[in-house]
Amino acid sequence: LAIGDELLAGAHPDLNSPRISRALAEVGWRVYRVAVVGDRVDDITSRVLELCSDHDLVLVSGGLGPTLDDLTREAVARAAGLPLVEHADTVDQIRGWFEDRGREMPASNLRQALFPEGAEVLANKRGTAPGFTLAVGGTRLFVLPGPPREMEGVLLEEVVPRVRDDGATPSPRRRFFLTGLSESAFADAAGDWMGREAMPRMGVTAKMAVLCVHLTLDPPATEDALEERAAAFRERFGHWIFSESTPDLGQVVGELLLATGTEIALAESCTGGLVAAALTAVPGISRVFREGVVTYSDAAKISRLGVDPEVIDRCGAVSAEVAAAMAKGCARTADVPLGLSVTGIAGPGGGTPEKPVGLIWYGLHLWDQTGGQTRTFERRFPARGRAQVREFATQAALGLLWRVLQGSPEGGIDRADPISPAIDPPPGLR
Numbered sequence: 001l002a003i004g005d006e007l008l009a010g011a012h013p014d015l016n017s018p019r020i021s022r023a024l025a026e027v028g029w030r031v032y033r034v035a036v037v038g039d040r041v042d043d044i045t046s047r048v049l050e051l052c053s054d055h056d057l058v059l060v061s062g063g064l065g066p067t068l069d070d071l072t073r074e075a076v077a078r079a080a081g082l083p084l085v086e087h088a089d090t091v092d093q094i095r096g097w098f099e100d101r102g103r104e105m106p107a108s109n110l111r112q113a114l115f116p117e118g119a120e121v122l123a124n125k126r127g128t129a130p131g132f133t134l135a136v137g138g139t140r141l142f143v144l145p146g147p148p149r150e151m152e153g154v155l156l157e158e159v160v161p162r163v164r165d166d167g168a169t170p171s172p173r174r175r176f177f178l179t180g181l182s183e184s185a186f187a188d189a190a191g192d193w194m195g196r197e198a199m200p201r202m203g204v205t206a207k208m209a210v211l212c213v214h215l216t217l218d219p220p221a222t223e224d225a226l227e228e229r230a231a232a233f234r235e236r237f238g239h240w241i242f243s244e245s246t247p248d249l250g251q252v253v254g255e256l257l258l259a260t261g262t263e264i265a266l267a268e269s270c271t272g273g274l275v276a277a278a279l280t281a282v283p284g285i286s287r288v289f290r291e292g293v294v295t296y297s298d299a300a301k302i303s304r305l306g307v308d309p310e311v312i313d314r315c316g317a318v319s320a321e322v323a324a325a326m327a328k329g330c331a332r333t334a335d336v337p338l339g340l341s342v343t344g345i346a347g348p349g350g351g352t353p354e355k356p357v358g359l360i361w362y363g364l365h366l367w368d369q370t371g372g373q374t375r376t377f378e379r380r381f382p383a384r385g386r387a388q389v390r391e392f393a394t395q396a397a398l399g400l401l402w403r404v405l406q407g408s409p410e411g412g413i414d415r416a417d418p419i420s421p422a423i424d425p426p427p428g429l430r
């Protein structure tokens with residue numbers, strides 16, 4: 001139960017509940033309900049009672065602060081039918097917290113030392129408001145501070161150790177992250193692996209250019225069944241699996257660039273530097289990331305990258321020809337073996353029937369002494385908002401880089417076949 005008017009108003013997303021759900025899942029608790037309620041004592045009390053009436057475990061976050069609008073402790077005491085009593089050790093701790101910072105404790109902070117009688121106090125190392133836990137009927141109730149950093153500390157250090165042993169054995173599962181494959185092409189290729197009766201169960205979620213596939217096992221199926229399906233899955237989809245641990249394509253690509261020592265330069269138009277941002281988020285990337293330019297105007301494409309103005313006039317700035325020239329230009333000026341360009345129509349304006357919003361062209365240039373070679377790729381992500389088009393264009397760019405870095409068995413660039421022709425469309429799937 002997340003508490004706070006600002007959560008209801010949409011001013012802040014509820015970050016605590018998803019964090020709590022993940023931590024509980026890891027120790028085998030299944031979350032059945034997430035609720036949000038405003039800062040009103042009656043609402044909090046009735047919601048706590050309702051949740052406690054039909055669940056074994058209830059976690060509440062928010063409203064433990066020192067101010068009068070922080071009502072959770074009163075509401076929980078009321079739900080439990082207990083008076084609030086001052087906890088002397090906590091008073092000392094809060095006073096100490098302020099003393100450590102050279103400040104005097106404001107009187108209002110004393111409210112944070114009030115707990116329902118008999119509650120166990122949960123230490124909060126990251127702030128002044130401790131959490132607490134008590135039983136309400138047969139339900140274990142945990143109450144945690146609202147600020148996500150403090151909540152997480154109390155959750156991991158105080159709550160998880162107390163509930164770990166009562167959770168079920170977590171369902172064994174595997175995750176795969178794929179790129180270069182649409183959700184529907186995936187579903188066709190997965191066939192009855194995705195059926196409702198299938199065991200292990202297979203679920204897929206798509207976010208931009210990345211598919212996340214889960215395999216989950218329900219008892220009494222054995223872990224062998226999971227391993228067997230996972231092996232078959234790798235066999236069938238290995239061409240598109242970029243990770244079994246993270247959905248972060250930027251990180252995977254950055255690490256591949258580092259592992260293969262491939263220096264890269266970027267020329268971005270419609271993504272405005274988002275590809276560079278994704279790659280430079282990877283620690284140590286300066287060894288291989290040479291530079292990225294945002295050449296937004298035609299003039300910049302001409303002056304920075306040497307794109308021929310005649311080509312822009314003839315083909316338009318969003319075209320295979322300009323993408324190719326941008327890729328070549330950035331690899332040459334930076335004097336690196338790999339150049340990637342992105343040019344597209346992010347919208348909302350600027351689209352035409354032939355070149356709609358969501359059309360993106362990529363250029364990849366593999367530079368060498370003999371002049372190198374350039375390939376271009378088209379992607380379409382129609383009928384979406386500007387932010388989504390840019391995000392998709394970024395992810396798809398990283399997907400192309402990942403593919404090119406798969407080129408040779410050693411994981412370096414295979415100049416003879418820089419990109420498997422199979423990438424678009426996937427072989428045997430369309």
Ligand code: ATP
Nearest residue numbers: 002004013014015016062063064065070145146147
């Ligand atoms: P404080 O001592 O800071 O008042 P608190 O326990 O009373 O802590 P709140 O007053 O509910 O907590 O919230 C404090 C801050 O934490 C606010 O900025 C609030 O937006 C944020 N916060 C509270 N609950 C959540 C939540 N579920 N998700 C994200 N942020 C939250």
Ligand code: MG
Nearest residue numbers: 063064065070
């Ligand atoms: Mg508060």
